[in-house]
Amino acid sequence: MDSTLAKGLAAIEWMTRQQRDCRVTDLAQAFGMARSNAHRTLQTLVDCGWAVQDPGTSAYRPSLRLFELGALVSEATDMGSLLRPHLAALAQQTGETIHLAVLDGAEIVYLDKFDSPLPVAAYSRIGGRAAAYCVASGKALLAAAAPDLSALHERLGTLAAHTKNSITDFDALLSELERTRVRGYAENREEWRLGVCGLGVPVFNARGEAVAAVGMSVPSIRFARTQARGLADRLMACARDASVTLGYRASPVPASAPLPASTTRRRRLE
Amino acid sequence: MDSTLAKGLAAIEWMTRQQRDCRVTDLAQAFGMARSNAHRTLQTLVDCGWAVQDPGTSAYRPSLRLFELGALVSEATDMGSLLRPHLAALAQQTGETIHLAVLDGAEIVYLDKFDSPLPVAAYSRIGGRAAAYCVASGKALLAAAAPDLSALHERLGTLAAHTKNSITDFDALLSELERTRVRGYAENREEWRLGVCGLGVPVFNARGEAVAAVGMSVPSIRFARTQARGLADRLMACARDASVTLGYRASPVPASAPLPASTTRRRRLE
DNA sequence: AACAACGTTCCAATATTTGGAACATTCGGA
DNA sequence: TCCGAATGTTCCAAATATTGGAACGTTGTT
Numbered sequence: 252m253d254s255t256l257a258k259g260l261a262a263i264e265w266m267t268r269q270q271r272d273c274r275v276t277d278l279a280q281a282f283g284m285a286r287s288n289a290h291r292t293l294q295t296l297v298d299c300g301w302a303v304q305d306p307g308t309s310a311y312r313p314s315l316r317l318f319e320l321g322a323l324v325s326e327a328t329d330m331g332s333l334l335r336p337h338l339a340a341l342a343q344q345t346g347e348t349i350h351l352a353v354l355d356g357a358e359i360v361y362l363d364k365f366d367s368p369l370p371v372a373a374y375s376r377i378g379g380r381a382a383a384y385c386v387a388s389g390k391a392l393l394a395a396a397a398p399d400l401s402a403l404h405e406r407l408g409t410l411a412a413h414t415k416n417s418i419t420d421f422d423a424l425l426s427e428l429e430r431t432r433v434r435g436y437a438e439n440r441e442e443w444r445l446g447v448c449g450l451g452v453p454v455f456n457a458r459g460e461a462v463a464a465v466g467m468s469v470p471s472i473r474f475a476r477t478q479a480r481g482l483a484d485r486l487m488a489c490a491r492d493a494s495v496t497l498g499y500r501a502s503p504v505p506a507s508a509p510l511p512a513s514t515t516r517r518r519r520l521e
Numbered sequence: 522m523d524s525t526l527a528k529g530l531a532a533i534e535w536m537t538r539q540q541r542d543c544r545v546t547d548l549a550q551a552f553g554m555a556r557s558n559a560h561r562t563l564q565t566l567v568d569c570g571w572a573v574q575d576p577g578t579s580a581y582r583p584s585l586r587l588f589e590l591g592a593l594v595s596e597a598t599d600m601g602s603l604l605r606p607h608l609a610a611l612a613q614q615t616g617e618t619i620h621l622a623v624l625d626g627a628e629i630v631y632l633d634k635f636d637s638p639l640p641v642a643a644y645s646r647i648g649g650r651a652a653a654y655c656v657a658s659g660k661a662l663l664a665a666a667a668p669d670l671s672a673l674h675e676r677l678g679t680l681a682a683h684t685k686n687s688i689t690d691f692d693a694l695l696s697e698l699e700r701t702r703v704r705g706y707a708e709n710r711e712e713w714r715l716g717v718c719g720l721g722v723p724v725f726n727a728r729g730e731a732v733a734a735v736g737m738s739v740p741s742i743r744f745a746r747t748q749a750r751g752l753a754d755r756l757m758a759c760a761r762d763a764s765v766t767l768g769y770r771a772s773p774v775p776a777s778a779p780l781p782a783s784t785t786r787r788r789r790l791e
Numbered sequence: 792a793a794c795a796a797c798g799t800t801c802c803a804a805t806a807t808t809t810g811g812a813a814c815a816t817t818c819g820g821a
Numbered sequence: 822t823c824c825g826a827a828t829g830t831t832c833c834a835a836a837t838a839t840t841g842g843a844a845c846g847t848t849g850t851t
Contacts (some may be wrong), residue, residue: 297528544797
């Protein structure tokens, strides 16, 4: 393991998460290394174009290189630009907060977001993360992807309670995912943040893989069951359109071996 | 300069720009290093969470870490989320492609974008770059920022012709920027891509600095002068609203020394 | 079955990084 | 205004990590 590389990566990550200019001494203290070392590390980042140094204060901050490369990460690029119009339409139809998320280990990452014009307690940020089993987008992806139980168990580990509503029992989660499959959409009832509910539906690519989920965050006050069904219908329609945009065919069945209609319908979430 | 760090940064950048999974041998060949070296570099990236390795093919690709950190880069974060509603509204009003850009050296970087529902030849991508003096957003920012000529000259260097319409003479560019200032918006008449015109207006923060620009890309066919003025008016209104969102006050003049109205108006772009 | 290509592991020679000391500069208080 | 503390930067020898080549195991092809 290249420790110098690890040091530099940790440095730029730390610097980025600081969300403010950082100085040589800060970095040296944070990582317990000599000032000369911290200085050379930062200079290397500048030389490579990953950081910029304020000429006046000699403080360092990450350059736009990170943003540029981040936008290039394939999952983000392709889907982000292709699906954005669908999200925008849904956001306008419903007036709720809409986001696009992908699965990354036991978490989901928000790729894109449209904020509701109404003031919401819903908190999410592009590039932000949430525990997959606690939010609707995550449940939708887990339900769609889950091939075998041991893999799912290993992926998630222990289910921590992020709110009093969080599902912390693995078997309860399995039931919830099954319910999600048959229902066609996933729900989150204040399991990640109190006061915030959500709905989620997976989006499939041309190979029939669930590569992303469209999610909707709704303040619990507006989230009555009667409304939920209507919103879920719009959400599922949006996800279906999005899947088609990615090349998914509603019945990805070889012509040589047609399947019964019921199976075809279920494949949407499997 | 930490050469190991530089090597690792170059590796992940190369890997990201490849836009496809890459293998040990690929990296070794691309950088002329031993396979064992390439292997250890990639493993370090994986250990640090910057790359993932496909268990089946043992191929590597950048992880979402890059996307996550990219989204955190302050200029992108703060403004991106704050200004997005303004962009969305403008996109809906006009039906044209709208983007948000910032200046980075001699280039602009697109922070956010709303595509026109109409099919356009306009090509831009979030995270993408364009020569500042060739596009409307860039001109708007140069016109708003330009304090002294030598700094501007040094920033831009030689003006290459990206199309036959590109401005390649520095004095001509100065005139264009002055015209931009008095007019209140910048124009691009197929100076970056043939067939694509554009309009741009700067957005100011609370300190009165031009921190970003709202731009509009329009196919040259739809870009008649009569239309341009109407679109520019909407664009300027959007940029004004966006500036207010960032805390800018239309007349950032000390109460102790009020200025004539004409000066106040000009300050919008100075 | 032999072969080629590739990922991975190991190792000693090599080249790099490291921390401390020293210097320059800035800043704040006496 | 002068001093002292804090900080950015440079330099260097000691310590350490990195490097490329060789070898091994695996996969897929001829």
